[in-house]
Amino acid sequence: MRPNDAIPIHFRLTPPQLKALRRLGIVTIEDLLRHFPARYDSAGATATARSIIVGTKVTLFGMISGLKAKKLWKSRRNATEGFFEDSSGRVKLMWFNQPYMASYVPERSVVKVTGTVGGNAERPYIANPEVEIVPKDIADSANAGIFAPASPYKLEASSLFSVYPETVGITSLWFRHAIERVLNAGIAAMILDPIPSEILDRYHLPDIATALQYIHTPEKDAHATAARKRFAFEEIFAIQTARAQERTENDAQSAFPIRETQGHVERFLKTVPFPPTGAQARAIEDVLNDFGKPHPMARLLEGDVGSGKTLVAAAAAYAVVTSKPPQRENGTLQVAYMAPTEILAGQHFQSFIEYFKDLPINIALITGSGCKKFPSKVSKGEATDISRAQLLKWVANGEIAMVIGTHALIQKSVIFQHLALAIVDEQHRFGTRQRRALAQKNIHRERDGAENFALRNSPPAGGSDSPRSKFSAPSRFPVSETSNNSAPHFLSMTATPIPRTLALTLYGDLDISVLDELPPGRAKITTKIVGTKDRMTAYAAVRQELEKGRQAYVICPRIEEPDPAKVNAMQAKSAKAEAKRLQKDIFPDYEVGLLHGAMTPCEKDAVMKDFSDNKIQILVATSVVEVGINVPNATAIIIEGAERFGLAQLHQLRGRIMRSSHPPLCFLLPENSGIVSSKRLKTLEKTDDGFTLAEADLDVRGAGDLFGRRQWGMSDLGMEALKNIKLIRAARDEAIRIITEDPTLSHNAALCERVAKARVELHGE
Numbered sequence: 001m002r003p004n005d006a007i008p009i010h011f012r013l014t015p016p017q018l019k020a021l022r023r024l025g026i027v028t029i030e031d032l033l034r035h036f037p038a039r040y041d042s043a044g045a046t047a048t049a050r051s052i053i054v055g056t057k058v059t060l061f062g063m064i065s066g067l068k069a070k071k072l073w074k075s076r077r078n079a080t081e082g083f084f085e086d087s088s089g090r091v092k093l094m095w096f097n098q099p100y101m102a103s104y105v106p107e108r109s110v111v112k113v114t115g116t117v118g119g120n121a122e123r124p125y126i127a128n129p130e131v132e133i134v135p136k137d138i139a140d141s142a143n144a145g146i147f148a149p150a151s152p153y154k155l156e157a158s159s160l161f162s163v164y165p166e167t168v169g170i171t172s173l174w175f176r177h178a179i180e181r182v183l184n185a186g187i188a189a190m191i192l193d194p195i196p197s198e199i200l201d202r203y204h205l206p207d208i209a210t211a212l213q214y215i216h217t218p219e220k221d222a223h224a225t226a227a228r229k230r231f232a233f234e235e236i237f238a239i240q241t242a243r244a245q246e247r248t249e250n251d252a253q254s255a256f257p258i259r260e261t262q263g264h265v266e267r268f269l270k271t272v273p274f275p276p277t278g279a280q281a282r283a284i285e286d287v288l289n290d291f292g293k294p295h296p297m298a299r300l301l302e303g304d305v306g307s308g309k310t311l312v313a314a315a316a317a318y319a320v321v322t323s324k325p326p327q328r329e330n331g332t333l334q335v336a337y338m339a340p341t342e343i344l345a346g347q348h349f350q351s352f353i354e355y356f357k358d359l360p361i362n363i364a365l366i367t368g369s370g371c372k373k374f375p376s377k378v379s380k381g382e383a384t385d386i387s388r389a390q391l392l393k394w395v396a397n398g399e400i401a402m403v404i405g406t407h408a409l410i411q412k413s414v415i416f417q418h419l420a421l422a423i424v425d426e427q428h429r430f431g432t433r434q435r436r437a438l439a440q441k442n443i444h445r446e447r448d449g450a451e452n453f454a455l456r457n458s459p460p461a462g463g464s465d466s467p468r469s470k471f472s473a474p475s476r477f478p479v480s481e482t483s484n485n486s487a488p489h490f491l492s493m494t495a496t497p498i499p500r501t502l503a504l505t506l507y508g509d510l511d512i513s514v515l516d517e518l519p520p521g522r523a524k525i526t527t528k529i530v531g532t533k534d535r536m537t538a539y540a541a542v543r544q545e546l547e548k549g550r551q552a553y554v555i556c557p558r559i560e561e562p563d564p565a566k567v568n569a570m571q572a573k574s575a576k577a578e579a580k581r582l583q584k585d586i587f588p589d590y591e592v593g594l595l596h597g598a599m600t601p602c603e604k605d606a607v608m609k610d611f612s613d614n615k616i617q618i619l620v621a622t623s624v625v626e627v628g629i630n631v632p633n634a635t636a637i638i639i640e641g642a643e644r645f646g647l648a649q650l651h652q653l654r655g656r657i658m659r660s661s662h663p664p665l666c667f668l669l670p671e672n673s674g675i676v677s678s679k680r681l682k683t684l685e686k687t688d689d690g691f692t693l694a695e696a697d698l699d700v701r702g703a704g705d706l707f708g709r710r711q712w713g714m715s716d717l718g719m720e721a722l723k724n725i726k727l728i729r730a731a732r733d734e735a736i737r738i739i740t741e742d743p744t745l746s747h748n749a750a751l752c753e754r755v756a757k758a759r760v761e762l763h764g765e
Contacts, residue, residue: 001029001182001185001187002029002187002190003028003029003030003033003187003190003191004028004029004030005028005029006027006028007021007026007027007028007029007031007032010029011178014169016168016169016170017169017170017174019169020167020168020169020170021170023167023169024165024167024170029182029187030187030191032175032178032179032182033179033182033183033187033188033191033212033216035164035165035175035179036164036215036216036228036231036715036717037162037163037164037215037216037224038163038164038165038716039163040160040161040162040163040218040221040224041057041114041130041160041161041163048060048086048087048088048089049062049084049085049086049088049089049090049091050088050089051088052091052117052124052126053117054117054118054119054120054121054124055116055117056116056117057114057115057116057117058114058115058116058117058126059112059113059114060084060086060091060112060113060114060126061086061110061111061112061113062084062085062086062087062110062111062113063084063085063086063108063109063110063111064082064083064084064093064105064107064108064109064111064113064131065082065083065085065107065108066081066082066083066107067080067081067082067101067102067103067104067105067107068080068081068082068102069099069101069102077096077097078096078097078098078099079094079095079096079097080094080095080098080099080101080102081093081094082101082102082105084111084113084126091124091125091126092119092123092124092125092126093113093115093125093126093129094118094125094126094127094128095127095128095129096127096128098128100168100169100171101131104131104171105131105133106133109133110133111131111132111133112131112132113126113129113130113131114129114130114132114161115127115128115129115130116128130161130163130172130173131173132173160218160219160220160221160224161176162175162176162179162216162217162218164176165716179216180216180217183212183213183216183217188208188209188212188213189209191208191209191212192208192749192750193207193208193209193750194208194234194237194238194748194750194751194753194754194755195208195230195233195234195237195751196738196748196751199237199734203233203730205226205229205230205233206226206227206230208230210227211226211227211230211231212227214226214227215227215228215231228717229727231717232717232718232720232721232724232727233721233727233730233731234754235715235717235718235721235758236505236718236721236727236728236731237731237734237735238751238754238755238757238758239505239506239508239718239731239758240505240508240731240732240734240735240736241735241738241739241745241751241755241758242755242758242759243505243506243507243508243509243735244508244509244732244735244736244738244739245739245743245745245755246509247298247508247509247510248739248743250295250296250298250487250490250509251295252295253295253296253486253487254294254295254486254487255293255294255295255296255297255420255486255487255488255489256323256325256326256333256418256420256486256488256489257323257326258291258292258319258320258323258333258420258489259292259323260323261288261291261292261319261322261323262288264318264319264322265284265288265315265318265319268314268315268318268355268359269315271355271358271359272311272355274519274520276308276311276315277307277308277515277517277518277519278517279303279307279514279515279516279517280307280308280311280312280515280517282513283301283312283513283514283515284312284315284316286299286511286513287299287312287315287316287319287491287513288316288319290489290511291319291320291489296487296488296489296490297489297490297491297511298490298509298510298511299490299491299492299510299511299512299513300492300493300494300503300507300510300511300512300513301313301491301492301493301494301513301515302493302494302497302498302503302512302513302514302515303493303494303495303514303515303516304495304497304515304516304518304689304690304691305495305651305652305655305658305690306518306519306522306655306658306659307495307515307516307517307518307519308515308518308519309425309493309495309515310348310351311355312513312515313337313423313425313491313493314351314352314355314356316421316423316491317335317337317352317402317421317423318355318356318359318361320333320334320335320420320421320489321333321334321335321361321401321402323420325398325418326486331398331418332398332401332418333401333418333419333420333421334395334398334400334401334402334403334416334417334418334419334420334421335401335402335403335419335420335421335422335423336403336404336405336409336416336419336421336422336423336488337352337402337403337404337405337423337425338404338405338406338407338409338410338422338423338424338425339404339405339406339425339426340406340425340426341406342367342368342369342406342601342605343604343605343608343629344425344426344629344630345365345367345404345405345406346365346367347630348404348425349363349365349372349374349383349404352402352404353374353383356402357374357375357381361401361402362374362375362394362399362400362401362402363400363401363402363403363404364386364391364394364395364400364402364403364404365383365403365404365405366388366391366403366404366405366406366408366409366414367405367406367408368406368408368601369601369602369605370385370388371385371386371387371388371391372384372385372386373386373391373394373400392413392414392415395414395415395416395417396415396416396417397417398416398417398418403416419488420486420488420489421488421489421490421491422488422489422490422491423491423492423493424490424491424492424493425493426493426494426495426496492507492510495652495655496648496652496690496694497648497651497690497691497693497694498694499694499695499698499722500695500725501698501722501723501724501725501728502698502722504728504729504732505722505728505732508732508735514691516691522658522661523658523660523661523662523663523664524663524688525654525657525658525663525664525665525666525688526663526664526665526666527654527666527667527668527684527685527688528665528666528667528668528685529642529668529670529678529681529682529685530667530668530669532669535669538638538667538669539586539587541636541665541667542587542618542636542638542665542667543587545635545636545665546587546590546617546618549614549633550633550634550635550636550662551611551614551616551617551618551619551631551633551634551635551636552617552618552619552634552635552636552637552638553618553619553620553621553625553634553636553637553638553653553656553657554578554579554582554618554619554620554621554637554638554640555620555621555622555623555625555637555638555639555640555653556573556574556575556578556620556621556622556640556641557573557622557623557640557641557644557645558573558574558575558622559574559575559576559596559597559598559622560574560576573640573641573671575594575595575596575620575621575622576594576596578620578640579592579593579594579620582618582620587617587618590617590618591615591616591617591618592616592617592618592619592620593607593610593611593616593618593619593620594607594619594620594621595607595608595611595619595620595621595622595624595625596621596622596624597622597624604624607619608629611631611634612631614633619634623645623649623653625653625656629656630659631656631659632659632660633660634656634657634659635657635660635662635663635664635665636657636664636665636666636667637653637654637656637657637664637665637666637667638667638669639653639654639666639667639668639669640669640671641669641670641671642668642669642670642681643670643671643672643677643680643681644671647680647683647684647693647694647696648690648693648694650668650681650684651684651688651690651693654666654684658688668681668684668685680696683696698722698723738751
């Protein structure tokens with residue numbers, strides 16, 4: 001057995017088990033060892049069925065029978081019931097939401113059962129017990145009625161056993177046995193440690209072989225704690241090292257020089273109706289300072305809902321397009337602005353038109369649905385539709401200064417002449433490759449004279465509607481006559497407030513500017529938690545807004561109604577059913593629309609256009625509207641099943657109605673009122689500061705649920721480590737030191753491999 005061996009080579013797996021392991025990302029023996037326990041349970045005192053006491057944790061040895069899955073009559077929860085018996089009597093066993101247990105243990109198997117006694121003295125039961133089938137030789141002794149005190153299955157009360165994350169098809173018990181076998185084979189000692197020994201010594205961390213033993217089979221709590229700290233440090237250290245490498249690579253490139261920016265930007269800001277906030281002014285200054293450096297800017301602009309990121313992006317873009325290419329007396333550098341959806345790209349296109357309508361700047365929009373250009377000489381002050389082929393020629397010639405679009409911007413056919421600034425909005429919605437592809441969109445190949453001639457002399461679409469202006473590149477310059485080795489400056493933007501430790505970790509390669517002020521004139525939002533009995537109160541408030549000519553959102557956790565045949569189906573309101581109910585029973589006098597992720601882009605755009613035009617007054621949607629929807633007339637939102645969303649996501653959802661000076665109303669309708677979920681929702685009720693909420697989400701809800709483990713690509717252990725600022729800073733300092741000394745990690749193959757894995761996992765989508 002070797003660490004890189006595929007698991008089926010050494011373990012006999014059923015098809016469901018193999019599928020489950022793949023779903024968990026476990027392919028090799030080393031992957032199996034890196035599937036860490038979610039928690040540890042103590043075995044509890046060894047007892048008999050007759051001697052158990054309600055509220056205590058016990059370990060029993062005996063026989064199990066009568067297992068069957070059912071739905072509880074009152075709560076309709078999924079449950080599995082069975083009985084445990086020994087020579088003293090029998091007791092009921094109950095598992096909640098674990099229907100597979102009914103077929104997991106064969107009838108009348110001899111088992112070890114560990115769990116907490118629930119119920120009451122007259123009718124006790126053991127809730128969600130851990131069940132381990134006793135080996136045959138021990139079982140034979142048990143059937144003879146002689147469980148010897150020296151039996152290896154008679155555990156001490158202080159013993160710990162690991163409980164692993166499960167999925168349908170495989171259990172924690174399987175992991176415990178499989179990992180024990182791997183550890184006994186000595187595989188842990190074969191795995192190279194990615195953390196250098198001097199770092200382990202400096203922070204008193206166990207080496208990888210010891211840590212693997214500690215984390216899976218701890219003899220005491222201190223062992224498990226030390227191991228978890230070590231693997232948390234390893235994950236953060238690998239991420240920080242990857243980011244330090246990326247920053248080093250970025251700083252080794254040359255950038256287009258952008259000079260005399262201050263005067264240009266000041267003139268631009270004088271054309272804006274409202275002066276920038278202090279936070280906006282600081283962010284603009286950060287960007288202009290980056291433009292003065294010899295290497296490309298790499299900056300993240302983090303701003304709360306409605307904090308004015310677009311103005312900062314517009315100021316940066318204006319500074320670029322009023323700068324000339326190297327060794328040129330005229331012409332302009334170019335800006336690309338990428339948004340995650342066509343709706344958002346169109347909104348930014350309109351915003352830029354408003355900002356630059358009185359300035360001689362050519363702006364284009366390119367999406368999968370078509371292309372537009374502003375200004376139009378045919379219809380003054382408006383944008384005009386143009387062909388994709390014509391737009392691509394103008395972009396390649398440098399005659400379009402600003403190009404706004406979706407993923408269409410990173411297609412091979414889109415070639416820039418002097419791309420000096422790449423802006424990505426809601427950047428966490430793009431993969432790393434997509435962001436990097438945009439940041440490398442300069443021309444890297446020569447064109448022959450015939451092609452240059454064709455580009456220079458092709459007539460513009462629409463006759464006289466040529467985009468040439470005093471900022472345009474003259475046609476006599478071939479498109480390859482530039483410093484094409486220059487990399488564009490890169491500005492990422494997000495409206496999702498990110499906790500400080502997460503930003504330091506995931507965006508360690510970026511400098512960060514924070515917009516922590518809102519522009520004046522924004523009305524303060526009112527957020528209320530509404531119980532099921534008070535639902536009509538929320539509807540009455542929404543009706544009052546509709547009567548004023550305003551609009552509203554209703555958010556549902558799922559698209560379709562749950563399948564009653566599926567045992568574990570999420571019981572939550574569906575957007576489709578809710579839209580029908582609201583239209584028929586609650587708001588028959590208003591138009592109710594439906595928007596969800598399963599619709600085609602064209603269908604989504606059509607619905608959003610109708611909502612923007614107030615043809616739809618109530619939009620029922622899933623969380624697809626979380627980002628990139630700007631309808632200032634919408635002033636009310638109802639969020640069904642609010643406890644199912646993270647605080648950051650809820651804040652983004654209510655941000656849809658924080659777009660105007662009208663007082664917005666947000667109603668949270670939880671389906672259950674657990675202690676933790678109630679505490680979280682009350683935090684949202686008390687504050688509208690996204691940064692405060694992000695930190696609260698990290699602290700209250702649990703790091704693994706902050707934005708969703710799948711989105712960030714970090715393990716739960718890594719997410720938990722984000723609460724430890726000292727660990728984050730230590731890992732960051734060590735990563736910078738190592739990359740400074742060995743940029744390619746040529747002297748540490750194990751760390752190089754671990755960093756490569758971290759780059760793949762951190763897709764950021």
